[in-house]
Amino acid sequence: MSHYAIGIDLGGTSIKAALVSSSDGLLHEVCVDTEADSGPDHVLDRIAGIIADLGHEAGKRPIAGVGIGSPGAIDWDRTTVSKPPNFPGWDRINLAEALTDRLERPLLTIVENDANVAGLGSAHYGAGREFDSFIMVTLGTGVGGAIIYQNRIFRGATGGAGEIGHMTIDYEGPYARSGVAGAIEGYLGQRFLSRQARYKLMNRRDSRIHDLAGEDLLGITPKMLYDAAVEGDEGAREVLAWAGHKLGVVLGSAVNLLDIRKIIVGGGLSAAGDFILESARETLPRYVTPGLHEGLEILQETSGNDVGMLGAAHLVLQHLSVPEGHSFQTK
Amino acid sequence: MSHYAIGIDLGGTSIKAALVSSSDGLLHEVCVDTEADSGPDHVLDRIAGIIADLGHEAGKRPIAGVGIGSPGAIDWDRTTVSKPPNFPGWDRINLAEALTDRLERPLLTIVENDANVAGLGSAHYGAGREFDSFIMVTLGTGVGGAIIYQNRIFRGATGGAGEIGHMTIDYEGPYARSGVAGAIEGYLGQRFLSRQARYKLMNRRDSRIHDLAGEDLLGITPKMLYDAAVEGDEGAREVLAWAGHKLGVVLGSAVNLLDIRKIIVGGGLSAAGDFILESARETLPRYVTPGLHEGLEILQETSGNDVGMLGAAHLVLQHLSVPEGHSFQTK
Numbered sequence: 001m002s003h004y005a006i007g008i009d010l011g012g013t014s015i016k017a018a019l020v021s022s023s024d025g026l027l028h029e030v031c032v033d034t035e036a037d038s039g040p041d042h043v044l045d046r047i048a049g050i051i052a053d054l055g056h057e058a059g060k061r062p063i064a065g066v067g068i069g070s071p072g073a074i075d076w077d078r079t080t081v082s083k084p085p086n087f088p089g090w091d092r093i094n095l096a097e098a099l100t101d102r103l104e105r106p107l108l109t110i111v112e113n114d115a116n117v118a119g120l121g122s123a124h125y126g127a128g129r130e131f132d133s134f135i136m137v138t139l140g141t142g143v144g145g146a147i148i149y150q151n152r153i154f155r156g157a158t159g160g161a162g163e164i165g166h167m168t169i170d171y172e173g174p175y176a177r178s179g180v181a182g183a184i185e186g187y188l189g190q191r192f193l194s195r196q197a198r199y200k201l202m203n204r205r206d207s208r209i210h211d212l213a214g215e216d217l218l219g220i221t222p223k224m225l226y227d228a229a230v231e232g233d234e235g236a237r238e239v240l241a242w243a244g245h246k247l248g249v250v251l252g253s254a255v256n257l258l259d260i261r262k263i264i265v266g267g268g269l270s271a272a273g274d275f276i277l278e279s280a281r282e283t284l285p286r287y288v289t290p291g292l293h294e295g296l297e298i299l300q301e302t303s304g305n306d307v308g309m310l311g312a313a314h315l316v317l318q319h320l321s322v323p324e325g326h327s328f329q330t331k
Numbered sequence: 332m333s334h335y336a337i338g339i340d341l342g343g344t345s346i347k348a349a350l351v352s353s354s355d356g357l358l359h360e361v362c363v364d365t366e367a368d369s370g371p372d373h374v375l376d377r378i379a380g381i382i383a384d385l386g387h388e389a390g391k392r393p394i395a396g397v398g399i400g401s402p403g404a405i406d407w408d409r410t411t412v413s414k415p416p417n418f419p420g421w422d423r424i425n426l427a428e429a430l431t432d433r434l435e436r437p438l439l440t441i442v443e444n445d446a447n448v449a450g451l452g453s454a455h456y457g458a459g460r461e462f463d464s465f466i467m468v469t470l471g472t473g474v475g476g477a478i479i480y481q482n483r484i485f486r487g488a489t490g491g492a493g494e495i496g497h498m499t500i501d502y503e504g505p506y507a508r509s510g511v512a513g514a515i516e517g518y519l520g521q522r523f524l525s526r527q528a529r530y531k532l533m534n535r536r537d538s539r540i541h542d543l544a545g546e547d548l549l550g551i552t553p554k555m556l557y558d559a560a561v562e563g564d565e566g567a568r569e570v571l572a573w574a575g576h577k578l579g580v581v582l583g584s585a586v587n588l589l590d591i592r593k594i595i596v597g598g599g600l601s602a603a604g605d606f607i608l609e610s611a612r613e614t615l616p617r618y619v620t621p622g623l624h625e626g627l628e629i630l631q632e633t634s635g636n637d638v639g640m641l642g643a644a645h646l647v648l649q650h651l652s653v654p655e656g657h658s659f660q661t662k
Contacts, residue, residue: 259487
């Protein structure tokens, strides 16, 4: 028997959501802009709207619940989000209650840190299926991380483990939004990378990025860098390689601490794939003690952007998927 | 019934060893210089000599085995050490066999990474007894680390986790011995710290360190810095605070990744205690994302240098300590 859930990947830029079947995976997906600048109520309305749309799509198939991968700190009860970065005006919001208020029919809602959800998605549906333990990095509006250790999420003391984005690579480096100097998010986060690209390519008049990003490169985005890199633009490739180098440094620190040597990179920016990852692969071993070099590997998440939605739906489905023949267990 | 084991803390500078009782703890201890520069055979002879001496000391009390905390990578069989740094000429040495060859009577020998052993010692006999999870840092010839998570050593994929000393705090920083640029060991390792102190205090003629370290400060050691700091020397205090700042940075990265907020600092240099730790405590939260600030704490290992020997002995004793009344279990 197939079960159904809605998986939502709540990002600073866009909300991606899907109707997922326990037997057939992703059935239907939608994506809308988050419009986080319009405040929490507006974003919550948009999420509720998507859930209603997907509920309509599901028709007579019963939806067991909604799983949400969210930025910010998630409480132990897995319903409440605190201070997600890039979401102006959010403090502490119980997503389960806020959505129940907005929906005709209440639905079981489970919230988990977005990077942990991506790790869970990768472990069950993506590149992580091959490994017992891996480090998940998500490159999107921010830089997220998760540790999958012996097939489980390593949560640390309070569920906040895996904050790779806040690890510093230069104690005198630029401040990231968290206030941590030289934190990797201050190099690879979407706005920071765009700013860096603008700074680097402003006077590189031969770069196609000038055709894409407008006057003074004020409209530059990582997506433009990627598009230009695909077209062979040297300037764009150099910026992405620069970012990959920084990524390799922080991953080296993580490997030294965890002795987990498989790294999977997902999130929106991972579409830029090898333009970033080749340089990360070159840098990584230089920042790992020689005793831990064997088997070091950086892989791109194969399920692309879907992994967040699939992992989010899995938050609900994992409690339902009873193995065949075990349905009538009495114990 | 009491069991007895020998615990050995094999350091680059000195070998500390103790006869340990499962009921009464540390019974007798010895300490000799490692003389690592004279090569592996010489060091192995010295270890065997200590074991013989402590065996003599034990008299009729039966010794269940020898636990050794060693630098370098330890194989899964926990008998073999590979390339311990600061031990010239060592490649891959099976310590259990090498010692059996040198002893009149073979003894069960268990080897574990020195930092993991210190973590184990702290968890069972030291400051770590209060916490389920903590990060252990050992400041000695090098900088070691261990992760105790839910009362167990977190080993990572191959047993090499906890290499805090190789985590970088500045990707363009000075190379440490591991080849990692800006690795914390390149700031706080004994030789690096001494060199830094010499560089900083060379022209600070008012510092007492000039009376202690001889002409051009060529003989400077961390111990001298500590002694001068205790006497109120400003220059020495500044160098130790500088070191503590670097320590705070790398611990911040570790906390972000692990969400383990209790840190215990041990090892020889930890005698310098608050001269280093006060500054580390001040720096730490600045390198941790605000969501993980609550409960952040850096403690000094209270068992001082003993924790390594006690943890090493525990490697053997933990297999023997059968709870009262369970001796005749058949299952």
